[in-house]
Amino acid sequence: MKIRKASALAAAVLALSLTATACGSDDDSGDNGAGSGGGGEEAQTLTIGIKFDQPGLGLKTEDGTFTGFDVDVATYVAKELGVDAENIEFKESPSPERENMLSRGDVDFIVATYSITDERKEKVSFAGPYFLAHQDLLIRADDSVGSVEEINDLTLCSVSGSTSAQNMKENLAPDADLSEFNTYSECLSGLESGVVDALTTDDAILAGYAAQEQYAGKFKLAGLSLSDENYGIGIPKGDTELQADINAALEKMVEDGSWEQFVEKNFGPSGYEYEPAPEITETS
Incomplete structure (x- = not known):
């Protein structure tokens, strides 16, 4: 799982700082120890692909904030992975570029109305699904x-x-x-x-x-149900550890009522009749 931590340079600086403290005189070992050194590991971060132009799902607003069901799902999953909302970088993920972004490592995972298909699974893996559309x-x-x-x-x-x-x-x-x-x-x-x-x-x-x-x-x-589209969270091909962690987060999201809350918040005002949360099928 590519959750980003402190850089190698920061870690090296921290190690040198600790070494210098250890080599100091006894007079230096008082209240000026590790608590005042400002060291420690930086906060974990995630880069998550979403859509920027889909109201109700993934939308970048004029003030630079992000709203929508996919944004809420991504934020919830990130929290379960140990990453707070302020440490998420959302990156626009156009439909034709999603597989490329994952293979290049541009994003850690993608939550962007990403339908699970056999063709796509030849290039990327999925967690979920977390929503059924038509x-x-x-x-x-x-x-x-x-x-x-x-x-x-x-x-x-x-x-x-x-x-x-x-x-x-x-x-x-x-x-x-x-x-x-x-x-x-x-x-x-x-x-x-x-x-x-x-x-x-x-x-x-x-x-x-x-x-x-x-x-x-x-x-x-028009009211034509032309297909079943199971939205999954796109992840790098073969990353079963990340898949399992995200699936666990999605299951918890449904069980604790957050999934229903996110759906009502984002789709309720439009009168859209949504399907119940789908069963998770992507497990290998």
């Missing part, structure tokens, strides 16, 4: 989509590298005109301006956008 469409309030067959006639937008985009192209609507961008915010602009007919991704993400004050009354979910 793929849907976000459409303009005066539009409607009544069936999967109708999607083939639409101009769609999704994020490159997402399971939603892949599912549309390969399974659900191969004849639809699908544009892929780096963020869902770009898709949302296209939906608002009429350039695209629908934004497709998980219903939890769509509910967060629809609930934003500036979009009140403009958009709605």
Whole structure:
């Protein structure tokens, strides 16, 4: 587990300081011992990947703070790993870059609406899942989509590298005109301006956008449950120790009521009907 501690340089400085104290005269051994040396190990830190542009899940606000269900889950897990909230560095993790960020060591783990798939598990490992979502469409309030067959006639937008985009192209609507961008915010602009007919991704993400004050009354979910998306916490490939520690934290989060609290806090205002906490399946 790559929880960062004091640097080698800091440790060396501390060792020299202790040596110097030990070699001093008896007069130096009074109240000026270890308690006044200012030494000791630095606080543990974690770098956690999240989304910066998903209201209700992972959002960086104008004042630089972070809000959302994934942020709350990440903060809870970090606390169980011994890292306080003030010692977390949140790093933006776009969908196409998540596997690369983990393999390069840019982050310790990722909590970013990261659906567990067999393809992804060839490159990274997961803990969890901690949430079950379903793929849907976000459409303009005066539009409607009544069936999967109708999607083939639409101009769609999704994020490159997402399971939603892949599912549309390969399974659900191969004849639809699908544009892929780096963020869902770009898709949302296209939906608002009429350039695209629908934004497709998980219903939890769509509910967060629809609930934003500036979009009140403009958009709605189509109400199509197109897939099951089990959100997991992405970790470096094969790190079973970290996987076990995070799974234990997730289990505690559900048992002590924190999971329900986080869901109500972040999704309750939108009226989103969420699924119960899923069973943890990623154990090896």
